[in-house]
Structures are given as structure tokens and as C-alpha cells.
Amino acid sequence: MAEYRPTIGLEIHAELNTRTKMFCACLNDADEKRPNVNVCPVCMAHPGSLPVINKEAVRHVLRMGLALGSKLADYTEFDRKSYFYPDIPKGYQLSQFAFPLVSGGSLRNVQITRIHLEEDTARSQHEGDHSLIDYNRAGVPLMELVTEPVIHTAEDAGNFARELQLLLRYLGAGEANMEKGEMRVEANISVSRDDTLGTKVEVKNLNSFRSVERAIAYEVARHIEVLEKGGTLVQETRGWNENTQSTFSQRKKESSHDYRYFPDPDLPKLRLSEISELSAETLRASLPEIPSEKRERLTALGFLQSQDIEQLVGDAKLAALFGEMEKELDSPEMIKIAANFILNDIAGQLKKDASWAIPEAVFLSEVVRKYADGTMASPQAKQAILTGKIVAAIDNAALPVLVQKIIEAQPAVVADYKAGKAASLQFLVGQGMKESKGSANPAALAEEFKKALQ
Numbered sequence: 001m002a003e004y005r006p007t008i009g010l011e012i013h014a015e016l017n018t019r020t021k022m023f024c025a026c027l028n029d030a031d032e033k034r035p036n037v038n039v040c041p042v043c044m045a046h047p048g049s050l051p052v053i054n055k056e057a058v059r060h061v062l063r064m065g066l067a068l069g070s071k072l073a074d075y076t077e078f079d080r081k082s083y084f085y086p087d088i089p090k091g092y093q094l095s096q097f098a099f100p101l102v103s104g105g106s107l108r109n110v111q112i113t114r115i116h117l118e119e120d121t122a123r124s125q126h127e128g129d130h131s132l133i134d135y136n137r138a139g140v141p142l143m144e145l146v147t148e149p150v151i152h153t154a155e156d157a158g159n160f161a162r163e164l165q166l167l168l169r170y171l172g173a174g175e176a177n178m179e180k181g182e183m184r185v186e187a188n189i190s191v192s193r194d195d196t197l198g199t200k201v202e203v204k205n206l207n208s209f210r211s212v213e214r215a216i217a218y219e220v221a222r223h224i225e226v227l228e229k230g231g232t233l234v235q236e237t238r239g240w241n242e243n244t245q246s247t248f249s250q251r252k253k254e255s256s257h258d259y260r261y262f263p264d265p266d267l268p269k270l271r272l273s274e275i276s277e278l279s280a281e282t283l284r285a286s287l288p289e290i291p292s293e294k295r296e297r298l299t300a301l302g303f304l305q306s307q308d309i310e311q312l313v314g315d316a317k318l319a320a321l322f323g324e325m326e327k328e329l330d331s332p333e334m335i336k337i338a339a340n341f342i343l344n345d346i347a348g349q350l351k352k353d354a355s356w357a358i359p360e361a362v363f364l365s366e367v368v369r370k371y372a373d374g375t376m377a378s379p380q381a382k383q384a385i386l387t388g389k390i391v392a393a394i395d396n397a398a399l400p401v402l403v404q405k406i407i408e409a410q411p412a413v414v415a416d417y418k419a420g421k422a423a424s425l426q427f428l429v430g431q432g433m434k435e436s437k438g439s440a441n442p443a444a445l446a447e448e449f450k451k452a453l454q
Helices: 055-067 154-170 209-228 280-285 291-301 306-314 316-328 332-352 361-372 378-387 396-409 411-418 423-435 442-452
Strands: 005-015 079-082 092-095 110-119 123-127 130-134 141-147 183-192 201-206 236-241 246-252
Touching: 005 154, 005 209, 055 110, 055 141, 055 154, 055 280, 092 110, 154 183, 154 209, 154 291, 154 316, 183 209, 201 209, 209 236, 209 246, 291 306, 291 332, 306 316, 306 332, 316 332, 316 361, 332 361, 332 378, 361 378, 396 411, 396 423, 396 442, 411 423, 423 442
Parallel strands: 201 236
Antiparallel strands: 005 141, 005 183, 079 092, 110 141, 123 130, 183 201, 236 246
């Protein structure tokens, strides 16, 4: 008997990084805690108010399309998507239907259907037997990316969403923090024993990568169980309950005609070729090195392990720092040292203290040079990285006095060394480094101890 094969398509919404909302001048501020302060007649749908398209939001989506190898539209327009929820004050959402900004392309070998722009909804807060609505988020620019139904495992779906989040951050299009609701995933799931698609169920508003993977795995198991028992699946929208780790039915799944799309009469049609700063050539020149390109280049360096590459690519802050230091340094050997400092000392300190201010790349590159030419020992280099200051090294002429002081303070260790315990020398060198606050050269110290203890 043929096994069931899951088929998954994703719809991912990501809030875009713009100063103002999609169709008005209200601030786009995800950190605003006071309710209903970033609102105006446009985003509150007061009669007679007219929307204006946010050019920066359009630019973000077009750059995303170029990074994904997609086709950019020339002609595009906005549509009214009608549905009646309290979080949509107009009774419709301004979105795109027939003419999206971007079509095609791929990410992690997953084909993309389209990317379009729309406005976000307000935020509902449920307290006891009543609900409150905060309209600060209403009208925030929202990118929606839709994949083809070509994903077949929960893990691949989660990894696609992670890679998209990373790309959004590299492009500066959005932070896509899922815990803040800046990126939300919806999964369309079906199972079948052949190449035909089964009955599709959509799981809405998944707000963590773990939830994406667990909700898909749960739905696949549920579908199979229903079919094995001879039951029939219903096309519907379901929610995910984090507490019970299960989905629940919300409503019958709508089709596109249920939304009664039609072109918005208040917004102009756009011919993007007539807007010079939105031309493909101009936008392509603005693109940074994207994650897939960075992986390929870092692999070609030849000295980084795959987990090191993923660490550098996956952290935009560390990736940017490494890129800056690559430009500063002159040799592969120095770049290798820089990578080691970033992956171990800098990443380790950030793990302890996320607010720690990383020293500038120019300073860190100077530390690498001094370490590489032997004028700065490892303890000094690590101290310089953590403090942002280079402590002047002790002149070798001052080492005999320091060594004699340590010898007099450690008679038992000196006796052990003279008795043939070679490890005692490392202890004495360690004491010398401690006494010099890391400013002595450990190799020179070792030689001075050997000379003094002959």
C-alpha cells in the first residue's frame, strides 16, 4: 500500500521596515505600547479620507523579488479585499490580487508563486468576556509571499521560513520578529497517496518556527488518521493551540471570489518602468550580498566548517562585522584569525551580554594584525576585544624583575619545575600574565623563566 505524501504550501506575512504606514503618514512603530496613538482618518477609514502609496514599501518588495530571482511587474494595481472583522475598519483590506508586484522565483529550492503588498490589520486583545482593539498596527505595510505547494516535510517548511526571515533582515526590509507578530506563517496542508492533491486545510497565524513545524506535523497525522478511518476531510481554516499542541477548527475556508476583489478607485495604477528609482537596474545595484551568496563565498575560503559558516550567515550582526574585517585585512591567515575571534570571543560575549557593544571593525582588525605578527599574545588580544582598548605590552627589558618576583612568591612551584615537572612552567607563566594584567608576551615570559631557573 502506498504511503501518504504530505504536500505543503506556505503563505508568509512580514511587516516592512518603513517610517510610515502603507497608505498614510502615521508612524510605523512596532514598539509603541500606548494603544491607538499612531492613527489618523486614513487608517481609521473616516469618510472622505484618501490613501497614498508608500514608495519605500514598494521598493522593499521589488528588492526582495530581485534577491529571489523573481519577475518584477511593470504594471501593478491595488485591490479591495472585502471582509468584515472589527480589526478592518474600512470593511475591506487594501491588497493586490490580479497584478502582484512580484511573481516566480525560488528560495531553498522552493518555488514562489507571488509576492504582493497589502496593509496589516489592527490588533485584537481579548480580556475575559470582552475584546479591545488597538489600531496602531492597522495600515502597516505588509508583504505577503505565497509558495507553490511543493514542500513535503514540516522541517523543510520551517527551514524555508527561517531563510526568508534571514533574507528580510539582510535586505533591511524588516526585522521579522515572530514573537512580536512582525512575521506570521500560514500553512496549507494536504495528504495524498498519489500525485493528486488532497483536501487542503489552512492553519493560520503561526508565530514561531517551532509552531510551524509542530502544527504541520499534527495536521499531517490528523489527515492520515481521518482517511484511514474512512472519514472525509473538510476544506477549512484551523488555528493552533500552543497549550494543547493541537489544531482546532475556526471556519470554512474561503475562496478568492468570497472576498469580492475589485481595483481600488482611490489609488493610481502604477507603471514601475516610469519610476526611475524603482527600475530593476537601480534596485539591483542596491542589493547587499544575500545569505546564499555569502554561504558560497565563505565555503570557498576553505578554512571554515559548515557550522561556522551557518553561524556567520545566520547572525546579521556578526556577518556584517566579518565582511568589514575582510576588507580591512590583507591575507587569508589574518581573515582566518578574524573569523576565530568573531565565532568564539565576540559571539561568546554577546551570548553572555546581548547589549554588549562590539568594537569597530577597524579596531578589531588592528588587534588581529598585532596577534598575527606576535606583538600581542592571545590573552592580550582577548582582553582588547572585550574592553575595546589595547593595553601596551610590557617591554622585554622589564621581564627579569617580574619573573624574579614570581619566583620568590612561588618557591614550591619552582622546586617542582627543578624536579622535572614541566607543567610547572606553564603555571609560572600564568602567574606572570596575571601580574602583568595580560600585557606580557607569554613566549618571552617562558624564555625568561627558563633562563632564571637554569
